[in-house]
Amino acid sequence: MFQTIVATLGLAALWLLMSGLYKPLIFILGIISVFLAIFIIRRMDKVDDHKLGYDIGIFSTAKYLLWLMVEIAKSNWAVTKTILSGKAPDSQKMFEVHVTQKSEIAQVIFANSITLTPGTVTVESEDDNFVVHALDFDDGDMGALTDMDEHVTAIETKNVGAVK
Amino acid sequence: MNFFQIFVEAISWIAILGGCAFMLVGAIGALRFPDFWTRIHAVSVADSAGMLLLTLGMCIQGGFTLVTVKLIIIGVFLFITGPTATHAVANAAMVSGFLPKGADEFRKPKIAHDAKTRKLKAKKKSPLKGGL
Amino acid sequence: MFSLATLALFLGMCIVLARLYAGPTLYDRVLAGNAFGTYTVLFIGVLGFLTGRPDFLDIALLYALINFVGTIAVLKYFRYRAIGDTSPSPKGKPVLHGNLKDQGYKH
Numbered sequence: 240m241f242q243t244i245v246a247t248l249g250l251a252a253l254w255l256l257m258s259g260l261y262k263p264l265i266f267i268l269g270i271i272s273v274f275l276a277i278f279i280i281r282r283m284d285k286v287d288d289h290k291l292g293y294d295i296g297i298f299s300t301a302k303y304l305l306w307l308m309v310e311i312a313k314s315n316w317a318v319t320k321t322i323l324s325g326k327a328p329d330s331q332k333m334f335e336v337h338v339t340q341k342s343e344i345a346q347v348i349f350a351n352s353i354t355l356t357p358g359t360v361t362v363e364s365e366d367d368n369f370v371v372h373a374l375d376f377d378d379g380d381m382g383a384l385t386d387m388d389e390h391v392t393a394i395e396t397k398n399v400g401a402v403k
Numbered sequence: 404m405n406f407f408q409i410f411v412e413a414i415s416w417i418a419i420l421g422g423c424a425f426m427l428v429g430a431i432g433a434l435r436f437p438d439f440w441t442r443i444h445a446v447s448v449a450d451s452a453g454m455l456l457l458t459l460g461m462c463i464q465g466g467f468t469l470v471t472v473k474l475i476i477i478g479v480f481l482f483i484t485g486p487t488a489t490h491a492v493a494n495a496a497m498v499s500g501f502l503p504k505g506a507d508e509f510r511k512p513k514i515a516h517d518a519k520t521r522k523l524k525a526k527k528k529s530p531l532k533g534g535l
Numbered sequence: 536m537f538s539l540a541t542l543a544l545f546l547g548m549c550i551v552l553a554r555l556y557a558g559p560t561l562y563d564r565v566l567a568g569n570a571f572g573t574y575t576v577l578f579i580g581v582l583g584f585l586t587g588r589p590d591f592l593d594i595a596l597l598y599a600l601i602n603f604v605g606t607i608a609v610l611k612y613f614r615y616r617a618i619g620d621t622s623p624s625p626k627g628k629p630v631l632h633g634n635l636k637d638q639g640y641k642h
Contacts, residue, residue, distance in 0.1 A: 315452040322432035354486035374444040423543035430550035473592040484603040496562040
């Protein structure tokens, strides 16, 4: 119920921001669309019986995003050098990375972080392993990914999977 | 125009021009890298650094207005969906058996369906069986 | 200065289009199409600043939404050969892995 109320308020705020027209007819149409979206979301919850959990802390996530920006800058620089060097990359490799997060959203954040840093792409997500493809594989890559895994695990709240 | 304003303008222009440079680098990499699995990484340069820097620069140019809010919404959306789409393309390529050299251990085994599932699939494939 | 940015983004769009035309495999083309969408979103945004019409940002946002859904729809079509319901069993469990060709179906 709490999630529904938050989603309704968020959608209404988004509509008010984006619309810019506040005539009565438009306003009623906006209210109808917000409630239609909420109805569809609740119905989808009933169909597959799979609730989304948000088991991450806000402040730790913000801190993680700042750390991620630095990582993105570093790996961007490396890939840019590879592109502009004029040589074709010849040390690409596929390998597996162990995942230690328990909640789904933290795993999604980890997979998206791997893909977002240029030079590594998450190709497949299995139970507790991600298959990752790297552009220029060397021994430091594995350590960097394990480091990122620890950072993502740090943003999970402690009571993951207790009550859904 | 005081010193602070000049400083902010300079930062925004550096961000926009740097973002454009990264977008161009990503495009060049996508053009001249040899195969699909390396081109994914080239495009991801444009997806992350180019997009973030361009959005940041345009946000600073917009000031505290509705334009900035819309730009932030666009930026957050691209920040989430860019890697997701890249992962979807890479996963589709892998699942269809299109792997880079030396990665044969990750090839998916072929799945043999039982008779019931095969029948169901066949029915789905020809929904107009028996005429209109 | 915005004109320089517009020009650079336009050049990038042209290069990515060349890859979309030349790409030897299907996945190259899908990747180039997705990247072209990202370039276009930013191009529309910069163009809005250049011409002083911030309304363009609404179009850019819509383009971003449609681009993502379109990429996923194309990939789903080529994996399952159908856009709609692709569940093989009545209970709605999705097919595990592999496209129909891998499972012995001739198109």
